[in-house]
Amino acid sequence: MTAGFLAPILGGVIWTLALSAAALAVGMVLGALLCAMRVSGGAVLAALAAMLILIFRAVPPIVWLFLIYFGLGAGWLQIGAFEAAALGLGLITAANLAEIFRGALKAIHVGQWEAAQTLGLPQVSRLCDVIVPQMLRITLPSIVSYAIGLIKDTAIASTIGVPEIAFQASNVSQATFRGLESFAFAGLLYIGLSIPIAMASRRIDLRLRSKVAR
Amino acid sequence: MTGLLDFWNQSLPQLLTGFTLSLQVTGLSLALGIPLGLVLALTLQSASRWLRWPSLVMVEIGRGASILVLLQFVYFGLPSAGLTLSSFASAVAAFCWCTAAYTSEIIRAGLQSVHHGQSEAGEVLGLDPAEILRFVILPQGLPVCVPTLLGFSILMLQASSLAFVVALPELMSKAQLIGSNTFRYMPLFALTAILYAAVCIPATIVVGRLERRLSRHI
Amino acid sequence: MIEVSGLVKDFGAHRVLDGIDLSVQRGEVIAMIGPSGSGKSTCLRCLNLLEAPSAGLLRVGDVTIDASRPVTRRQRLGFRRPLGMVFQSFNLFPHMTVLRNVSLAQERVLKRSRREADEISRQLLDRVGLGAKADQHPSRCSGGQQQRIAIARALALDPEVMLFDEPTSALDPELGLEVLNVMQELAAGGMTMIVVTHEMHFAESVSDRVLIMADGRIIEQGPSAEVMRNPQTERAQRFLSAVMNR
Ligand SMILES: Nc1ncnc2c1ncn2[C@@H]1O[C@H](COP(=O)(O)OP(=O)(O)OP(=O)(O)O)[C@@H](O)[C@H]1O
Numbered sequence: 001m002t003a004g005f006l007a008p009i010l011g012g013v014i015w016t017l018a019l020s021a022a023a024l025a026v027g028m029v030l031g032a033l034l035c036a037m038r039v040s041g042g043a044v045l046a047a048l049a050a051m052l053i054l055i056f057r058a059v060p061p062i063v064w065l066f067l068i069y070f071g072l073g074a075g076w077l078q079i080g081a082f083e084a085a086a087l088g089l090g091l092i093t094a095a096n097l098a099e100i101f102r103g104a105l106k107a108i109h110v111g112q113w114e115a116a117q118t119l120g121l122p123q124v125s126r127l128c129d130v131i132v133p134q135m136l137r138i139t140l141p142s143i144v145s146y147a148i149g150l151i152k153d154t155a156i157a158s159t160i161g162v163p164e165i166a167f168q169a170s171n172v173s174q175a176t177f178r179g180l181e182s183f184a185f186a187g188l189l190y191i192g193l194s195i196p197i198a199m200a201s202r203r204i205d206l207r208l209r210s211k212v213a214r
Numbered sequence: 215m216t217g218l219l220d221f222w223n224q225s226l227p228q229l230l231t232g233f234t235l236s237l238q239v240t241g242l243s244l245a246l247g248i249p250l251g252l253v254l255a256l257t258l259q260s261a262s263r264w265l266r267w268p269s270l271v272m273v274e275i276g277r278g279a280s281i282l283v284l285l286q287f288v289y290f291g292l293p294s295a296g297l298t299l300s301s302f303a304s305a306v307a308a309f310c311w312c313t314a315a316y317t318s319e320i321i322r323a324g325l326q327s328v329h330h331g332q333s334e335a336g337e338v339l340g341l342d343p344a345e346i347l348r349f350v351i352l353p354q355g356l357p358v359c360v361p362t363l364l365g366f367s368i369l370m371l372q373a374s375s376l377a378f379v380v381a382l383p384e385l386m387s388k389a390q391l392i393g394s395n396t397f398r399y400m401p402l403f404a405l406t407a408i409l410y411a412a413v414c415i416p417a418t419i420v421v422g423r424l425e426r427r428l429s430r431h432i
Numbered sequence: 433m434i435e436v437s438g439l440v441k442d443f444g445a446h447r448v449l450d451g452i453d454l455s456v457q458r459g460e461v462i463a464m465i466g467p468s469g470s471g472k473s474t475c476l477r478c479l480n481l482l483e484a485p486s487a488g489l490l491r492v493g494d495v496t497i498d499a500s501r502p503v504t505r506r507q508r509l510g511f512r513r514p515l516g517m518v519f520q521s522f523n524l525f526p527h528m529t530v531l532r533n534v535s536l537a538q539e540r541v542l543k544r545s546r547r548e549a550d551e552i553s554r555q556l557l558d559r560v561g562l563g564a565k566a567d568q569h570p571s572r573c574s575g576g577q578q579q580r581i582a583i584a585r586a587l588a589l590d591p592e593v594m595l596f597d598e599p600t601s602a603l604d605p606e607l608g609l610e611v612l613n614v615m616q617e618l619a620a621g622g623m624t625m626i627v628v629t630h631e632m633h634f635a636e637s638v639s640d641r642v643l644i645m646a647d648g649r650i651i652e653q654g655p656s657a658e659v660m661r662n663p664q665t666e667r668a669q670r671f672l673s674a675v676m677n678r
């Protein structure tokens with residue numbers, strides 16, 4: 001049994017993870033921004049954010065990637081495939097995370113805001129010490145399950161040449177004519193990657209919960 | 215500006231034929247995949263492990279492996295196992311698999327939302343399990359799933375854009391084809407995005423309304 | 433009509449029923465009372481196999497179930513056939529009209545035609561005073577009406593024994609009264625009934641026999657008036673004085 005020809009696919013794992021992390025980072029920052037705009041109280045800002053969220057989600061990821069990589073790339077803004085993919089997937093992630101954040105803000109009891117206010121905490125510390133930790137706890141399970149979905153979505157970046165798992169599988173398949181094994185292995189890798197993340201999140205979630213219980 | 219509009223005007227008919235195919239592939243995958251999802255939702259809860267385990271494997275692969283990889287597996291992989299499918303058939307098979315896997319979870323949650331007392335009432339009336347399912351559980355559980363299933367359908371329409379990797383001449387393939395001839399990628403993919411958005415944005419809004427209306431009744 | 437011996441039910445390590453013996457004659461009306469958690473519902477649910485008993489023998493008519501042997505679906509269906517059941521929470525089918533609620537099982541189980549079933553359903557609904565509600569959905573009916581529909585639904589299968597699990601507990605006293613009246617008529621008509629209830633008045637005046645349960649056992653039983661007025665065991669006295677003085 002010589003499964004050695006599959007080895008290059010393993011090499012794609014690091015790119016898959018890096019791209020997922022980058023897209024998640026872009027998504028977190030932009031998502032927090034969009035969420036802040038939505039709850040800012042300004043009607044124009046809120047409407048703008050709602051519209052952006054709607055648009056980011058209404059266009060398939062691959063179209064975003066092509067638009068950014070080939071479209072912007074044709075004379076507007078030259079960026080690498082990895083950056084384009086991180087940005088494209090990040091936009092969609094931002095829209096989804098913004099909604100998750102907003103749901104969490106709603107779930108945090110109004111009393112918490114008021115308590116922070118009556119304690120005379122300044123705005124920033126109010127946000128950082130009282131609200132953000134709670135948001136993290138509430139949103140963590142959703143963020144993780146989103147991240148697991150994101151890992152699979154990064155496969156789309158193979159179409160613009162990011163050398164991640166699906167890209168490598170495609171290469172190996174073309175070079176060896178063993179598409180069956182190549183793509184099956186790639187599929188298993190995606191499944192395999194999501195398992196430890198799900199487990200880790202469960203552990204972190206338990207720890208956060210026990211902290212609250214104490 | 216007129217240059218852009220002219221270009222869009224020229225490309226639109228081709229893109230629209232592609233979009234029609236996108237909608238067809240999506241529609242067919244959903245029409246086959248959702249009933250299969252219902253079957254999986256039931257076999258996943260079956261007492262027989264000979265039904266439960268294969269279903270679980272189907273669902274875990276359908277949800278866990280990337281849909282793009284699934285598609286390439288079917289189109290590029292299966293021929294070496296002696297099964298060669300056209301790009302249309304491959305796309306439908308892969309999307310259908312994915313649909314079945316995801317909707318099985320959606321439907322299972324919907325069926326579980328039916329109060330346990332309902333099936334007990336059917337049981338004490340002497341209905342057999344199939345009758346309880348048909349007359350009591352499904353009529354109450356399936357409507358609950360409808361908004362989520364519609365939301366998923368929108369995602370599947372978007373996912374159908376991946377079929378260009380197996381050379382299915384749907385919207386994305388058409389856009390790429392025109393693009394490689396004209397090199398006017400930006401306006402082209404922008405129009406592609408607008409086409410998807412033109413369907414997905416109204417659909418998302420409608421689904422959101424439906425969701426809110428349903429949750430108000432519960 | 434019903435014969436229970438040595439009925440035991442465990443939920444994991446928790447013994448909920450601890451050796452129930454009971455026999456019920458045809459036409460007898462039995463009230464089962466006792467503190468919350470004493471196992472009354474579980475006992476009733478074991479009686480129609482909604483819960484699988486852990487040990488013991490159950491006989492209804494001429495079908496016997498032995499808890500130590502696996503029960504086939506056919507046995508279970510045959511055993512349940514003469515039993516009608518009414519739940520505390522009604523459990524009407526909310527997506528069907530009142531008429532369909534009553535007719536469905538007649539068509540599927542008794543193989544009656546729809547016309548025949550509907551005709552019988554309307555008669556039964558008239559009997560519980562709800563003929564006018566036949567074409568509405570249950571959500572348009574009050575709790576008391578819903579429970580009477582549930583009774584009609586159970587009666588539609590011509591049961592020989594009716595089991596009631598706290599049929600009036602989810603109802604305002606006034607609405608409960610409508611239901612109790614229907615049950616009283618049933619009793620007067622000779623129906624065999626086992627009623628888990630917190631209605632002491634019903635237990636005392638309508639039922640022939642009262643069972644008091646505590647901690648998974650029947651701690652006292654006998655003719656209604658006697659048990660209710662003059663309980664022998666200390667546990668039963670404590671329970672009765674607690675409910676009477678409320
Ligand atoms: N499905 C179950 N799993 C585990 N324990 C159960 C289950 N059903 C009932 N029990 C336990 O069995 C005991 C008896 O419950 P049961 O419902 O029979 O009491 P009851 O006499 O009907 O009380 P109530 O008057 O409150 O209805 C309780 O301690 C309950 O917690």
Ligand SMILES: [Mg+2]
Pocket residue numbers: 472473474598
């Ligand atoms: Mg009870």
